[in-house]
Every structure is written in structure tokens, then in C-alpha cells.
Amino acid sequence: MIRPMFSLKHTLESGQFFRWTRRGEGDYAVHTGRALFRARQEGGALRVEGASPEIAREFFSLDHDLTSIDAALRRDPKLRPALDAYPGLRLLRQDPWECTAAFILSIASNIPRIAGNIADLARVYGDLSRLGDVESHEFPGPRAFVDERELRRLKLGFRAAYLVQAGRLAAGGLLEEIEGLPTEEAKDALMVMPGVAEKVADCVLLFAYGRLSAFPVDTWIRKVMTEMHFGGRRVPDRAIRAFAQERWGDLAGYAQQYLYHWSRNAWTPASSRGRRAVSRV
DNA sequence: GGCCAGGTCCAAT
DNA sequence: ATTGGACATGGC
Numbered sequence: 154m155i156r157p158m159f160s161l162k163h164t165l166e167s168g169q170f171f172r173w174t175r176r177g178e179g180d181y182a183v184h185t186g187r188a189l190f191r192a193r194q195e196g197g198a199l200r201v202e203g204a205s206p207e208i209a210r211e212f213f214s215l216d217h218d219l220t221s222i223d224a225a226l227r228r229d230p231k232l233r234p235a236l237d238a239y240p241g242l243r244l245l246r247q248d249p250w251e252c253t254a255a256f257i258l259s260i261a262s263n264i265p266r267i268a269g270n271i272a273d274l275a276r277v278y279g280d281l282s283r284l285g286d287v288e289s290h291e292f293p294g295p296r297a298f299v300d301e302r303e304l305r306r307l308k309l310g311f312r313a314a315y316l317v318q319a320g321r322l323a324a325g326g327l328l329e330e331i332e333g334l335p336t337e338e339a340k341d342a343l344m345v346m347p348g349v350a351e352k353v354a355d356c357v358l359l360f361a362y363g364r365l366s367a368f369p370v371d372t373w374i375r376k377v378m379t380e381m382h383f384g385g386r387r388v389p390d391r392a393i394r395a396f397a398q399e400r401w402g403d404l405a406g407y408a409q410q411y412l413y414h415w416s417r418n419a420w421t422p423a424s425s426r427g428r429r430a431v432s433r434v
Numbered sequence: 435g436g437c438c439a440g441g442t443c444c445a446a447t
Numbered sequence: 448a449t450t451g452g453a454c455a456t457g458g459c
Contacts, residue, residue: 168440260441266457267440310455315442350442371440389449413440 158219160241161194167414169360170245171255171268172292184275184289185212186248189282203284214243214363222407229400231381232408235415244410245360249328251292252361257315257348259356273307274298295323315348322346336364351390365406368397374409377416380423 165173165181172184179194190203201209210216219241226232258270271292278293298304298320304313322345331339336358343354355369370378370390378393379385397405 256440259439261439261454262441262456263439263458305455308456311442311453312455348442352441356440369440372438373440417440 157215158223158241159194159199159213159215159243160239161192161199161213163239163242163414164213164245167239167242167410168264168417169356169410170247171264171271172251172289182284182287182289183212184282184291186251187282187291188212189284189287189289189291191284191287211246214246217243219243222404226401226404226408226411229408232411234419235411238415238419239411242411242414244363244365244406246363247361248292249331249357249361250295250323253319253323253328253343253346253349253353253357254292254295254316256353256356256360257319257346258309258312260312260315260348260353262312270307270309270312274304277307295320312348315346319346319348331362336366339364340367351394355394359406359409366398366403368394368401368405368409370394371413373413373416376422377412377420385423 161179161181165183170185174182176182176191181192183190183192188204188208190201190209192209193200193202199209199213223236223240227236254274255267255271259267262270272290274297275290275292278297279290282289282291298316301313301317304316307313309316327342327345331342334342339362340351340354340358343349343357344351349357352369352371355367358364358367359369368374370393375390375393378396379388382396383392397408401408
């Protein structure tokens, strides 16, 4: 395969996608939509088994001109540490329903738990796929989620009701209609779904529909943005989104993903600087 | 053990 | 148009 600016590791491990397992250094099994494949990256070359190069190219957004995106964002000095930390990190193009469900499950949760919830749903409702020695269940279609009690037994909590109702709307074709809409209208359409408000809608726009201007504001982005750009004072999320739009325009989504990943792993907030070092896994 | 987690919804200012 | 709590569950 070609060798664009790309890091499989940084892309998969940046918290935008939950259906992967690491098999070794630079070696991953990926399950997205109906595609189960193995992806390996050694010395820059990307090798894919179990899916066509077209599928991989689409999923990993290898058509994005990341060299230009990086150069443009790099003109912002405050973004450089995050850009330098994760060269080759790309926004994915995920399956819309799978992505919507995943970020409904993300509400007031954390990455390990989200991944666990998704794996449970797939195990219970999804068809089994095989690729060599890898077994993985497909993420179930929107019609699978009809029984809220059953979902609560899988420990989805209050998210269970959201998932059932969002599934109903998705089964009715809502997510297909969104494809051709301008981003603002697409966002309004997504927000018709229970459990989908500004933040989740922005995640779906960014991670599934390739709307690179979308800027999801979660607790981490709120923290890093208020400290870096608002003097540490709490401001409405809409002010943060407006600031991001103004500063990064159509690349705000890329800025967001680098900032998100960086703020969780490398960034030391001024509020805790000078105290004991924070240790993370 | 209380607090917070890639929030959302609803009711009461 | 804003603000405070409730909502399930798990991890620290």
C-alpha cells in the first residue's frame, strides 16, 4: 500500500473508535461495520489482511491531505505540542449507526467501559465473524435493540432507553438522510434522536460523516480549552465551539482530536503544575 | 466513601 | 435563555 503520513497506533488509540484489539506492536484487529480485518504498520508501510485496500483507505481517511492539515494547524503555536505528540493521527470514517450507538454509550462513561458495553452488545446480538484465529461479533444493526430491560441487564444504565429509541429512528432511515445535508442541518437531524445532543452529534459528524468542522466539547476539551484560551474561567460550551470555529475553521475537528488525545495523556494543566506529577497508564 | 466519568433531559428560575 | 438535579454503573 501507499505510504501517506499515517500512524495506525495514534489513529486507533486516540479514543474515537472502540472496536479494535492490539495484537502486538503496530498490529491490530479492527472490526468496523461488516469489515473485520487485521492492520499492521511497520516502518511506515501499512499492511491490511481481510479487507480491500479501498475499505481500509476509506476507513482510515487516507484521502485526507494530512500533510496540509498539519501544516495549517501548526501555524497555531498552542497546537504544536499536541501535533508533535501524535504525528499521523487521522480522523476515521466510521459506520454511522455504530458510531452513533457508541457515543450514546459514551455519555458520562469512560473509554474502557464504553468498549466493554459495545463488546457485550455485539456478543449478545451480533453475528460471529472470523479472520484467521481472530473471532469477533459484528456490531448489531439498529433493529436489534428493542428490549430496554434486556439492555439494562447488560449494564447500560440510563443509556438503554436512548439506544432503543435511537435505534428506532435509525431503522427508519434517519442516518442515510443525513449524508447529503449541510453540516448544521445534519446536526439538527441527528439531535432529533434521544440521547443525542450537541456533543454526541458533533462526535458522529466528525467520526462518521467526515465533517471536519465539527468540534465535540467534552469534559477534557472543556478543561484544556478554558485553560488555554479563556483564562481558566468557565464559559458556555457554545463559546468554546465558536472560538474553535473562528480559530481553526474547517479543520476544527482535527484540532479537537489532537487536543483531546494530548490533554488526556501528556498535558499538565497549570492548575496542577508544581504539585506532584500525575501518573497515567 | 464521595466524586466524577468523551452528557442529556427536564423543570424551575 | 440559563441553571440544577436526576439518571445507572464503575473505578479510584
